[in-house]
Amino acid sequence: HTIIVTSNRWSGVDELAKFSPLADPNVIYNFHFYEPMAETHQGASWTSGGERALAGVVYPVDAESRAAQLAALADPAARKVLEDYNGSRAWIAARLALATDWGRAHGVPLTCNEFGVYTRVSPQASRLNWIRDVRELCEAHGVGWTMWDYAGGFKVANTDGQGRRTLDPDCLRALGLPNR
Numbered sequence: 001h002t003i004i005v006t007s008n009r010w011s012g013v014d015e016l017a018k019f020s021p022l023a024d025p026n027v028i029y030n031f032h033f034y035e036p037m038a039e040t041h042q043g044a045s046w047t048s049g050g051e052r053a054l055a056g057v058v059y060p061v062d063a064e065s066r067a068a069q070l071a072a073l074a075d076p077a078a079r080k081v082l083e084d085y086n087g088s089r090a091w092i093a094a095r096l097a098l099a100t101d102w103g104r105a106h107g108v109p110l111t112c113n114e115f116g117v118y119t120r121v122s123p124q125a126s127r128l129n130w131i132r133d134v135r136e137l138c139e140a141h142g143v144g145w146t147m148w149d150y151a152g153g154f155k156v157a158n159t160d161g162q163g164r165r166t167l168d169p170d171c172l173r174a175l176g177l178p179n180r
């Protein structure tokens with residue numbers, strides 16, 4: 001049986017980069033990717049940083065939108081998160097390289113089995129841009145991927161008032177999947 005193994009601390013790329021591969025050739029190494037948190041977890045009540053006070057964070061970041069958001073933020077923790085926000089494809093590529101360089105150095109397969117953007121207050125276009133960039137960068141390095149989640153806060157599917165779910169065609173497009 002093939003085993004999927006991950007590191008600690010929420011399976012992040014920093015911890016994977018410190019991980020020693022197992023002496024077993026039938027292992028796939030996994031990581032989760034939710035960076036930068038200002039984009040992926042804006043408005044999330046369970047975060048411990050200033051992300052919960054953020055809304056409408058734009059990806060990729062631009063100086064005008066960041067300045068307008070900073071002017072409207074009173075929460076010091078949220079201001080710090082937004083000031084440190086590196087929302088660009090190049091920054092994401094550099095962060096993903098921690099995992100892909102590690103996998104290449106050890107000659108092991110990788111999968112990113114969690115990535116996504118919390119939908120409650122994230123601008124739809126920004127969310128889709130981020131999803132597309134992460135998916136394309138994973139694919140460019142031969143990294144398998146799975147988006148989190150199906151119909152919850154990070155959703156690929158929308159749920160109507162009767163509980164019926166339909167796949168979001170825009171999200172499918174960002175994932176490079178056909179709309180069926």
